[in-house]
Amino acid sequence: MNQGRWWLALLCVLVSHATWAQIKVGVTLSLTGPAASLGIPERDTIALLPKEIAGQKITYIVLDDASDTTTSVKNAKKLVSEENVDVILGPSLTPTTLALLDVIAEGRTPTISLASSARIIMPMDDKRAWMFKTPQTDVQMASGIMEHATARGLKRIAYLGQADTMGEAFYAEVAKQAQTHGIQMVANERFNPRDTSVTGQVLKIMAAKPDAVVIGAAGTPAAMPPKALVARGYNGRIYHNHGVGNSDFLRLCGRECEGTFLPASPVLVAAQLPNDHPAKKAALDYIERIEAAHGPGSVTAFGAYAWDAGLLLQRAIPPALKAGKPGTLAFRKGLRDTLEQIKGLPVTNGITTMTPEDHLGLDQRARVMVKIVGGKWTLEK
Numbered sequence: 001m002n003q004g005r006w007w008l009a010l011l012c013v014l015v016s017h018a019t020w021a022q023i024k025v026g027v028t029l030s031l032t033g034p035a036a037s038l039g040i041p042e043r044d045t046i047a048l049l050p051k052e053i054a055g056q057k058i059t060y061i062v063l064d065d066a067s068d069t070t071t072s073v074k075n076a077k078k079l080v081s082e083e084n085v086d087v088i089l090g091p092s093l094t095p096t097t098l099a100l101l102d103v104i105a106e107g108r109t110p111t112i113s114l115a116s117s118a119r120i121i122m123p124m125d126d127k128r129a130w131m132f133k134t135p136q137t138d139v140q141m142a143s144g145i146m147e148h149a150t151a152r153g154l155k156r157i158a159y160l161g162q163a164d165t166m167g168e169a170f171y172a173e174v175a176k177q178a179q180t181h182g183i184q185m186v187a188n189e190r191f192n193p194r195d196t197s198v199t200g201q202v203l204k205i206m207a208a209k210p211d212a213v214v215i216g217a218a219g220t221p222a223a224m225p226p227k228a229l230v231a232r233g234y235n236g237r238i239y240h241n242h243g244v245g246n247s248d249f250l251r252l253c254g255r256e257c258e259g260t261f262l263p264a265s266p267v268l269v270a271a272q273l274p275n276d277h278p279a280k281k282a283a284l285d286y287i288e289r290i291e292a293a294h295g296p297g298s299v300t301a302f303g304a305y306a307w308d309a310g311l312l313l314q315r316a317i318p319p320a321l322k323a324g325k326p327g328t329l330a331f332r333k334g335l336r337d338t339l340e341q342i343k344g345l346p347v348t349n350g351i352t353t354m355t356p357e358d359h360l361g362l363d364q365r366a367r368v369m370v371k372i373v374g375g376k377w378t379l380e381k
Contacts, residue, residue: 022056022057022058022059022326023053023056023057023058023059023086023087023317023326024059024061024083024084024085024086024326024327025058025059025060025061025085025086025087025088025089025313026061026063026075026076026079026080026083026085026087026088026089026109027043027046027060027061027062027063027088027089027090028062028063028064028065028072028075028076028079028088028090028091028096029042029043029062029063029064029065029090029091029092029114030064030065030066030067030091030092030093030096031043031064031065031066032064032066032067033065033066033067033068034067034193034194034219034220034221035067035092035093035193035218035219036067036219037219037220037246037248037249037302038092038093038114038218038219038243038246038300038302039064039067039090039092039302041246041290041298041300041302041303041306042090042092042114042302042303042305042306043062043306044290044293044294044298044303045286045290045303045304045306045307045310046060046062046089046306046310047060047293048289048290048293048307049306049307049310049313050310050314053313053314053317053318054317054318054321056317056321056326061079061083061085063075063078063079065090065091065092065096067092067093067096067193068096069095069096069099070099072091072096072097072099072100073099073100073103076088076100076103076104077103079109080103080104080106080107080109081107084327085109086109086110086326086327086331086332086335087109087110087111087112087313087332087335088100088104088109088110088111088112089111089112089114089306089309090111090112090113090114091113091114091115092114092115092302093115093166093218094115094116094117094119094120094164094165094166094169095164095165095166096115097113097115097117097120097131097133098117098119098120098165100131101127101128101131102127104127104130104131105126105127105129105130108130108329108332108333108336109130109332110130110132110332110335110336110339111130111131111132112132112133112134112309112312112313112339113131113132113133113134113135114133114134114135114302114305114306114309115133115135115166116133116135116136116137116138116141116166116170116218116241116242116243117137117138117165117166117169117170118137118138118139118169118173119165119169120133121133121358121359121360124356124357124359128359129336129356130336131359132312132339132340132354132359132360133359133360134305134306134308134309134312134347134349134360135242135265135301135305135349136242136263136265136349136360136362136366136367137360138166138169138170138173138241139173140263140362140364140366140367141170141173141241141242141263141367142170142173142174142176142177142241143173143177143364144263144364144367144369145174145177145214145239145241145261145263146174146177146178146180146181146183147181148239148261148263148369148380149181149183149211149212149237149239150181150182150183152237154183154211154212154237155182155183155184155211156183156184156186156208156209156210156211156212157174157178157183157184157185157186157210157211157212157213157214158185158186158187158188158189158205158208158210158212158213158214159171159174159175159185159187159188159189159213159214159216160187160189160190160191160198160201160202160205160213160214160215160216160217160225161189161190161191161214161215161216161217162190162191162192162193162216162217162218162221163190163191163192164193166216166218166243167190167216167217170216170241171188171216174214174216175188186208186209186210187204187205187207187208187210189201189202189204189205191217191221191224191225193217193218193219193221194221195221195224197224197228198224198225198228199228199232201225202225202228202229202232202234203232205229205234206229206232206233206234210236211236211237212236212237212238212239213225213229213234213236213237213238213239214239214240214241215238215239215240215241216241216243217240217241217243217244218241218243218244219243219244219246219248219249220248220249220252222240222241222243222244222249222253223244223249223252223253223256223257226238226240226253226256226257226260227253227254227256227257229256230256231256237260237261238257238259238260238261239260239261239262240260240261240262241262241263242262242263242264242265242301242367244262245262245264245265245268245300245301245302245377246300246301246302247297247298247300250372250375250376250377253372254375255375257372258372258373258374258375259371259372259373260371260372261369261370261371261372261380262369262370262372263367263368263369263370264301264367264368264369264370264377265301265304265305265348265349265366265367265368266279266280266283266348266349266350266366266367266368267279267283267286267287267299267301267304267348267349268299268301268368268370268377269368269370269377269378269379270283270284270287270348271284272378272379273368273379277365278346278350278351278365279346279347279348279349279350279365279366281346282311282346282347282348283304283348283349286299286303286304286307286348287299290303290307304348304349305349307347307348308347308348308349308352311345311347312339312342312345312347312352315338315342315345316335316338316339316342317335317338319334319338320334320335320337320338321334322334323335323337339354339359340354340355340356340359341354342354342361345361349362349366350362350363350365350366351363351365368380
């Protein structure tokens with residue numbers, strides 16, 4: 001072999017090794033559309049995640065799914081087939097996540113969703129074996145609402161939720177928990193996140209005379225129901241689900257959300273938590289980092305979910321590298337296996353302990369009841 005060919009061969013080996021050595025993280029988020037208030041802080045947080053773990057360069061490929069299931073699937077196919085990513089972070093929503101189950105299972109690509117529904121990871125099967133998540137489940141949050149309502153003697157409850165899989169899943173858990181706690185479900189209404197009015201639904205709910213209304217919606221569209229309820233003179237209790245944990249929701253809902261409640265991520269009230277709360281240290285660390293980059297008040301529950309996904313990867317990647325090199329099925333499978341073996345990892349929502357049957361790993365300490373007071377999140381003691 002002449003010297004020119006020798007150098008060309010060496011260059012090809014070096015380029016191949018450099019490409020092989022990097023870990024590619026695919027990201028698909030709702031950066032536009034109705035759920036943009038979730039996806040944007042998640043994107044901003046992913047920009048703060050490590051660019052190197054265990055000596056391996058980390059490359060993040062971020063795509064916008066526009067809060068749309070069809071686009072979410074296209075993004076996942078691109079990330080798996082064209083980009084050959086080792087892991088996917090996202091999507092932001094339950095519908096856009098559930099739509100990916102076939103794609104990630106066929107591509108055998110571990111995925112950490114930033115969406116809420118327990119249906120994302122349950123019941124465990126061959127498809128969900130590749131799916132993990134960081135947000136609390138709707139099961140955990142619905143039980144928190146009903147425990148709070150029961151303690152205050154509420155007997156009749158209504159539901160107003162989004163007309164999608166998230167809204168349906170949250171209703172199912174709210175109804176189940178209501179029955180368990182002896183609370184009567186007196187109305188059940190839906191709206192589309194792109195609707196401009198929920199007056200008809202609100203009138204039906206008020207005619208049923210509930211003691212409380214549970215709103216199952218995410219992002220800024222979730223501000224529409226409480227505003228309509230207050231405008232029509234409703235003076236009962238209003239509960240949100242945990243899909244409203246950001247300042248955009250507070251700003252848009254304004255005084256109409258004053259005094260309303262939600263089961264929320266501890267990160268929203270981290271400074272108010274007792275010092276022995278398992279989420280406090282990690283939550284305060286995340287708040288310091290995100291506010292240094294984006295200013296005071298930039299913390300959101302959704303950004304924290306992305307941060308927790310990053311903490312999971314930092315724990316799982318080093319042992320996964322023993323199974324294979326980045327870019328290979330052996331590494332992806334090793335990463336999947338090490339994710340479900342994580343034990344006792346402090347995150348902004350508490351302590352994560354995964355098992356083959358539980359791809360979330362959070363207990364009830366991952367939720368706190370929060371009240372909106374003076375346009376701010378306040379911990380219910």
